[in-house]
Amino acid sequence: MIFPIAATINMPAAIANRKGGKVIVTEAFCSNGHSLMSKVRIDGEPGIHFIYASQGGKKKTDVVISPVLGECMKKILKGAALKQDDIVRILCPTCFTELPVLFDCECGAPIYLFYLDRRLRHSYGQSFCSRIGCTKASRLRFSQDVLDDFINSHGF
Ligand SMILES: [Zn+2]
Numbered sequence: 001m002i003f004p005i006a007a008t009i010n011m012p013a014a015i016a017n018r019k020g021g022k023v024i025v026t027e028a029f030c031s032n033g034h035s036l037m038s039k040v041r042i043d044g045e046p047g048i049h050f051i052y053a054s055q056g057g058k059k060k061t062d063v064v065i066s067p068v069l070g071e072c073m074k075k076i077l078k079g080a081a082l083k084q085d086d087i088v089r090i091l092c093p094t095c096f097t098e099l100p101v102l103f104d105c106e107c108g109a110p111i112y113l114f115y116l117d118r119r120l121r122h123s124y125g126q127s128f129c130s131r132i133g134c135t136k137a138s139r140l141r142f143s144q145d146v147l148d149d150f151i152n153s154h155g156f
């Protein structure tokens, strides 16, 4: 897979709102183009809905995370409690397809990506770590930021 490393992120106004200095994701898609937006509000805005599945797939938890960039609030709608340090597989709540993995976090868990635009362009992706309690878990970042960190820390 080729990522647009040199590209800068240019967010169309329809995709994310800026309110009082905060960037809020208003549209999110799985790799099959299903909307991940929830009616459940977090930080006052409609959150983003995922299924967190255990590695064996036995336990599934419906989770809604904050759509505000940099925030890490989340709500569990139903399902198993999440244990600190567990690594989950992150699925679309509509088709149960696993979201794409960008690369591994410093903590060793995969960093997942979802799309901000229906055309599924990576430069409009958002990424977060799949380890519960990792400082990067459930905290949205632009995939470009994460790529920059990765490139810096690997000396490209
Ligand atoms: Zn889907």
Ligand SMILES: [Zn+2]
Pocket (backbone or CB within 6 Å): 105, 106, 107, 108, 109, 129, 130, 131, 134, 135, 136, 137
């Ligand atoms: Zn991590």
